[in-house]
Amino acid sequence: MAGLPALLLVLVPLFALANRASVATILKVLGQSETQQAIYLSLRTTAIAILIVAVIGFPLAYYIAGSKSWFSRLVDTISDLPIVLPPAAAGIALLAAFGRQGWLGGPLDQMGIQITFTSIAVVIAQAFVALPYFVRSVVEGLRKVDPDTLSAGAMDGASPIQLAMRIFVPQCKGALLAGVLLGWARAVGEFGATLMFAGNFVGRTQTMPLAIYAGFESDLAVAISLSVVLLVLAVAVLVAARLIARQEGDS
Amino acid sequence: MISTLVALFAIASAPQADLTVLAAASLKAPLNEIARQFETKHPDVRVQISFAGSQELATQINLGAPADAFFSADRAQMDVVVKSGKVEAKQVQPFAANHLTLLVSKSAADRIKGLGDLGQSGVKICMAGEKVPVGAYTREMLKKASAKLGDPWLAQLQANTVSLETNVSAVVSRVELDEVDAGFVYQTDAIQAKKSISRTIPKEWNVRAQYFVAVPKESKLATSAKQFVALVLGREGQTILARYGFLPPK
Numbered sequence: 001m002a003g004l005p006a007l008l009l010v011l012v013p014l015f016a017l018a019n020r021a022s023v024a025t026i027l028k029v030l031g032q033s034e035t036q037q038a039i040y041l042s043l044r045t046t047a048i049a050i051l052i053v054a055v056i057g058f059p060l061a062y063y064i065a066g067s068k069s070w071f072s073r074l075v076d077t078i079s080d081l082p083i084v085l086p087p088a089a090a091g092i093a094l095l096a097a098f099g100r101q102g103w104l105g106g107p108l109d110q111m112g113i114q115i116t117f118t119s120i121a122v123v124i125a126q127a128f129v130a131l132p133y134f135v136r137s138v139v140e141g142l143r144k145v146d147p148d149t150l151s152a153g154a155m156d157g158a159s160p161i162q163l164a165m166r167i168f169v170p171q172c173k174g175a176l177l178a179g180v181l182l183g184w185a186r187a188v189g190e191f192g193a194t195l196m197f198a199g200n201f202v203g204r205t206q207t208m209p210l211a212i213y214a215g216f217e218s219d220l221a222v223a224i225s226l227s228v229v230l231l232v233l234a235v236a237v238l239v240a241a242r243l244i245a246r247q248e249g250d251s
Numbered sequence: 252m253i254s255t256l257v258a259l260f261a262i263a264s265a266p267q268a269d270l271t272v273l274a275a276a277s278l279k280a281p282l283n284e285i286a287r288q289f290e291t292k293h294p295d296v297r298v299q300i301s302f303a304g305s306q307e308l309a310t311q312i313n314l315g316a317p318a319d320a321f322f323s324a325d326r327a328q329m330d331v332v333v334k335s336g337k338v339e340a341k342q343v344q345p346f347a348a349n350h351l352t353l354l355v356s357k358s359a360a361d362r363i364k365g366l367g368d369l370g371q372s373g374v375k376i377c378m379a380g381e382k383v384p385v386g387a388y389t390r391e392m393l394k395k396a397s398a399k400l401g402d403p404w405l406a407q408l409q410a411n412t413v414s415l416e417t418n419v420s421a422v423v424s425r426v427e428l429d430e431v432d433a434g435f436v437y438q439t440d441a442i443q444a445k446k447s448i449s450r451t452i453p454k455e456w457n458v459r460a461q462y463f464v465a466v467p468k469e470s471k472l473a474t475s476a477k478q479f480v481a482l483v484l485g486r487e488g489q490t491i492l493a494r495y496g497f498l499p500p501k
Contacts, residue, residue, distance in 0.1 A: 101429050116430055117375070117413035199377075199414030199425075217306045217417065218382045 014231060021228045029225035037203040038211035038226065045119055045207065046187040049126035050134075053183050054176075057134045062168070064135070065142035076139075083132045090128060091196025098124060098197070121198035122205050126190050130183035137182060141175020142168060174248035178241045185237040188230065270475050271317050272300040273308040275324035275384065275462065276418035277349065277437050281495040282322065285488050289479055296475050304418035305329075306382040312337050312467060319476040322346075322464045322483075324419075325384035329463045342465040345500035346483050347492050349437045349460040351385070351392055353450040354423065359432035360448050366396055366456070369411065369433060370404035377422050377431040380415040385422070388458045389435040396456040423447075439496040461500070 029035050064076045082090065098105040098115040105115050115121050149167055158166065169176065191209040198205040206214065208226050215222030274282050279302045286298035301308070305328040312318050313335045321338065323329040332338045355363045362368060369376060379386030397405040413431060416422045422434040427446045437460065441449035464483065466476040482488045489499060 095428070095430065099428065099430055200380075200416065201412070201414050205414070213417075214380065217304070217310055217380070220310075 017224065017227055017231065021224045025221050026225040026228060029222050030229075032222070034202050034206075035211065035222060035226065038206055038208050039229070041119065041122070041203065041206065042188055042208040045122045046126055046184055049123045049130060049187045050180055050184045052123070052127050053130050053134045053187075054180060057131055057179075057183075058138060058164070058176075061135045061138035061142060062164070065139045079135050080132050082129050087129065087190070087192030088196060091125070091193040094121075094125060094128065094193060094197040116197065117199040117201065117205060119198075119204060122194055122207060125193040125197050126187035129190050129193065130187040133186050134179035134183035137175050137179030138172065141172030141179075144175075145171045174244045177244050181237050181241045181244075185234060188233065268296050268472055268475065270296050270298045270319050270472050270479060272298060272320045272322070272479070273312065273316070273318045274300055274302055274320075274322035275305045275308075276302045276420040277324055277385070277439060278302070278322055278347075278462070279420070280443060281492045281497065282483075284491050285483055286479075288487060288491075289482055292482075293475065293478065296472070298479065302418075302420075304379070304383045306331075306380075306384070307417060317469075317471075318467050319470040319472045320464060320466055320480055322462065323384070324349075324460060324462055325387060326461060326463060327387060328382075328384060329465060332465075332467065337467050337469070338465045339468060343463050344465065344480070344484065345461055346464050346480075346488075347462040348498040348500055349439055349462065349496075350457050350498070351388055351435055351452055351460070352438045352441045353433055353452055354426045354436045354441050354444055355433045355448045355450050356426050356429045356431065357446060357448065358429055363433050363450065365450055366452060367400055367404070370400065370407045372407060372411070374411045374433065375413050375431040376408060376411045377414050377416065377425045377434040378412060379419055379422055379435070380417060383416070383418060384460065385419040385435065385437060386415070388460050391458050392435075392452060392456050395458075396452075399456075442496045459498075462497075 030039075060075070060079060064072055064079070066072075085093075095102060095116070097103050098108075098121065100106065100109045100114075100116060108115060115124070145168060149171070188207075189209060190207070191213070194205065194207060195210060195213070200206050200210050200214065208230060212223045212226045212230075215224075215226065272282070272286070282300060282302075286300060289298055290296065305323040305325060308318075308321060309323065309328045309331040312321060312332045321329070321332060329338070329343055333340050333343065353363075353366060353369075359374070362371070363374065368374070378389050381387060381390060393405060393408070414425065416425070419436050419440055422436050423440050423444055425431045426434040426436075427444055429446075433450075436444075438449070441447070464480055466473055466480060470476050483492075493499070
């Protein structure tokens, strides 16, 4: 019972949100071109972002899980930074790196490659914030891998990639999936860094959260409907992650 | 000694009222200065100003945000709160005016000399969204300009637009950071933008941005709010506004 205030803090706004929306309005809003473009853009960019996160995040998680040195602990802490860094600060940091006057963005711009105001910028912002969630989850999974099978695999003379595919991936399937789901959920919700770094343009950089913000100023029905869609997705992701975790626990 | 302590105590415990002002982003510099003047004259009142796009502020007022004064950069957003009954139509007063200008980043200065150059391909342009007052004025101006510069020019300009911002300050920042080549802002913003260059928009296409102020019905500090508005409308307020480049309301 003492936990009730905390529970209400989460539930009351969510029920209030659901109560504001009607199925008819949501369907009408979902039929609008701008909304569809926002949803499509969000799905497209987050799919790419989470793929990149998985590909570059797995080796990092492997290193963190396998080493006990002070350096790996430092790397571990660094990889967590995007969780605690305010998104607005992340946006400025990304601009400083990839903006037209930025470290990497400057030379790229000279070569005719533009990052800011494109869907690439959206993907970078999403990958930046999603990475720690994936790495965190996979590190936990890797630490549970049976050391015996590992050394057996190593004696087989398996290459690191073979080791990863044959032993790690099957053994921490659940952790990988949970990492993908949680990272994806964070990527879908990315707002502040995207707005500052990628800008706001329908079809190119206006993802669902940005469309919610735009709707807040012009058409509240859009803002509410898209919020409900994101809420449903969030619930689905959480339930899926929990189910996976439970299956892992059973096996 | 004791009297000093009593006086200090009286100052420390003097009930300070917070006057909540919601104001268009372009008013930041002059309104902050007017607010400081007001606080000197009324030590019991502290002026708290929230600057944002007028459309955002109008939405906040309609959703029940407390406001003692609303300074809008156009009539349309003031009408949003009049329509919802938050502000009485007869309370609305014009207090300043402005013009648009084209703000060009230093790196694009030799490529963009005027509006016509925005029709080249590869130029990156930024403007405010259509509900933002400066965005609405920009579209009005572009429509007039396209009658002379042509529809292909307008189509290319639109294709060159990379981001729609929620207030004029964000447009200024994008140009000042040199992330875009050009952006449509108010003349008053261009005066303060130190790293960029302003390109004049010809008179026949430019629009007159008219600013309006009102004290919402539900203001709990209506007397102080009206005094603040009077200061803005009075000689002192108008002098400060003029110093930042704003034009008189009529």
